[in-house]
Amino acid sequence: MRFVFHLLLMIAIALGLGFWLSWYALTDGRMFGTVQSGPWTAWPDVGSPTPNPYTRAHLTREAALQLGASEGLEFVATTDSDGQPLDLACTYRLDGHVPVSTFWTLVAVDAEWRNLAAPGTDAALRSSDVIRANDGSMRVEVGRFLAPYSWLELSGSGTFSLVLTLYDSTALTGLSSGTPVMPSITRGACA
CATH class of the missing domain: 1.20.5 (Single alpha-helices involved in coiled-coils or other helix-helix interfaces)
Structure with a gap:
């Protein structure tokens, strides 16, 4: 028994x-199917003709139109560099370099992937709009309150995600070496 x-x-x-x-x-x-670089996560097999089973399940669950492998790569951050969830009550600063790409965009989205850009502003911050330091690094401010340097103005409340899309990039391909170094996300003041 x-x-x-x-x-x-x-x-x-x-x-x-x-x-x-x-x-x-x-x-x-x-x-299983992602690459992590600090707070940023990417699914490198998303655009391949034969994605691994975990990526295939992710694509099925998300039901979103994805970029092809030769078109670009999407990195998503749901936390800051200290592991705290991104919150619209706070401001954030992105510092550092973006992996080599022809062009990139940064957008903020909510849990349903609705864009959180403030009304009357651009829906995304583009690489061509960013002010850079002498060494090529960027400093981008993200939040609901006016900030110096390059600024992605948001509206709303609650948690959100940052989506950095690299177009025509060699990041995570056979031409790059290892995991790319992504910008850090530092929390600033909270309302």
């Missing part, structure tokens, strides 16, 4: 763990 109980318990644990891992892989999957 004791053997049967232990056998049933092991089967229940195995099934529970299997279902939980499957759910995690299909809903988040960051451990």
